[in-house]
Amino acid sequence: MAAAAEFIKGNEPYAAQFGDKKSLVISPRKCVAIVTCMDGRLDPAAHLGLKEGDAAVIRNAGGLVSEALRSLIISQRLLGTREVAVFHHTDCGMLHFNTPQLRNIVKDAAPGDADIAARIDAIDFHEFSDVEESIKKDVEWLKEQPLIPEDIAITGWVYEVETGKVRQVV
Template identity: 30%
Template sequence: MDDSTTTGDFADLLEANRRYAATADVAGFDGIARAGVAMVTCMDSRIDPLAMLGLSHGDAKILRTPGGHVTPDTVVGCVLGVHLLGVQRIMVVPHTRCAMASGTDEEILDRVRQASGLEPEGFVPGADPDQLGRLRADLQLLREHPLLAGRATVAGFLYDVDSGLLTEVA
């Protein structure tokens, strides 16, 4: 596929963006998290991070990863959020019925092999069937990080994709 011809594949999204931009009130924001919140959550499309907390545009920093796991990039985002962008509270929010909690890395890699017909060499998905254990480890990593410890409140929650409710777990 010629990269210069991909715009047609996104025409519906570009048209929706033009409609959004015509009425969106996005000018003038400074990038500070107005509610002082950063959230690490899953990339799952059933999660609407701002809406589920009653927040809106400009209120929070949202960092999304498969499984809502804390990765090196999310640590960077949290550190920058705390020191430069007004973040005072960090939420880590995995969710129910998550594919990344449904098996081990090897099981997820088997699914990738079957779907692609390729060997995913060097690819580490970060799956963990002990979802709550992983959440506690992620929270410990953030709470003990020298650039975050004592500078932000860190808590873990489980989002129920069927009810829309958050439960604090750690």
């Protein structure tokens, strides 16, 4: 709870300068959904120049589109987004482990527990070994996804944790 205990204090300056943001609406102003990694070094609003209300931002480990599909459907069909920008990033944690290793970590923490073993063996963590290839693969997956309308514009990007720069891959 050490981090959570600091939230109230951390929120004070933000709330004090909240201004008229209560007038923002639920649908993103720029009609864009961003899929990106949960990595704490990434601040999509800051590095893309976005403000509150501009975009739907969907985050998970790696910024994987398959895991973001549920949220993308909501953002497109109910919130009116017409564009998806997928971001993966350099030095992503997804480059530094593989599914068997992570399964073993979980199993080793619960020795002899067959239920835990079965549950973790059912999860593929979709690690990747090349960030450019993974972004191309994810954009391709989205373009071929029947639940994503044909006219949704899809782009793929890499964010560099070393420089703070973004570059478009596809």
